Amino acid sequence: GIVHKYGAGGTYHVSLKVTNACGNSKIYKDSIIVQGMGISTGTKPVTCNGGADGKFNIAVTYGTPPFQHAYNGGIYSAVDSAVGLAAMTYTVSVKDANGCTATSTLVITQPTPMVISPTVNPPTCNVKNGSVSLTVSGESPGYSYIWSNAANASTASPLSSGTYSV
Numbered sequence: 001g002i003v004h005k006y007g008a009g010g011t012y013h014v015s016l017k018v019t020n021a022c023g024n025s026k027i028y029k030d031s032i033i034v035q036g037m038g039i040s041t042g043t044k045p046v047t048c049n050g051g052a053d054g055k056f057n058i059a060v061t062y063g064t065p066p067f068q069h070a071y072n073g074g075i076y077s078a079v080d081s082a083v084g085l086a087a088m089t090y091t092v093s094v095k096d097a098n099g100c101t102a103t104s105t106l107v108i109t110q111p112t113p114m115v116i117s118p119t120v121n122p123p124t125c126n127v128k129n130g131s132v133s134l135t136v137s138g139e140s141p142g143y144s145y146i147w148s149n150a151a152n153a154s155t156a157s158p159l160s161s162g163t164y165s166v
Helices: none
Strands: 010-019 027-036 038-044 054-060 068-071 081-085 089-093 099-109 114-119 129-137 155-159
Touching: 038 089, 038 099, 054 089, 054 099, 081 089
Parallel strands: none
Antiparallel strands: 010 027, 038 054, 054 081, 068 089, 089 099, 114 129, 129 155
């Protein structure tokens, strides 16, 4: 039989002329749809702003194994995932056993930077009645607080005059 390998996905129009032993011919025409190789990705964002613990993995649909993968224009290898990544956009290219390729872009994200906004209520007349309240946003919620005076909430009170760290 005749085998044809298609280099890319798409719709192809084919025709076949069959001639029998008596010299009678018939032409068969048809359209075939060849699925192009595809890439699906899974990502894990960076845990903390500025960190480098993001990761991704890829899966290939269609195509002919074994698959080779290249990241950001690097060298092709059998590795189908990456770890220890900083937040940025990555380009993933896959090549199958027939030399067909597919490319996808994926984004490793990170939380926004932590922002701490204090509200200070100073003590009056040397009385221990001051307080400091913190409003925190960014990074990953679920904050914990440890003040230099042993307080463990977003507000430290009652406070006398002095320097406090959290």
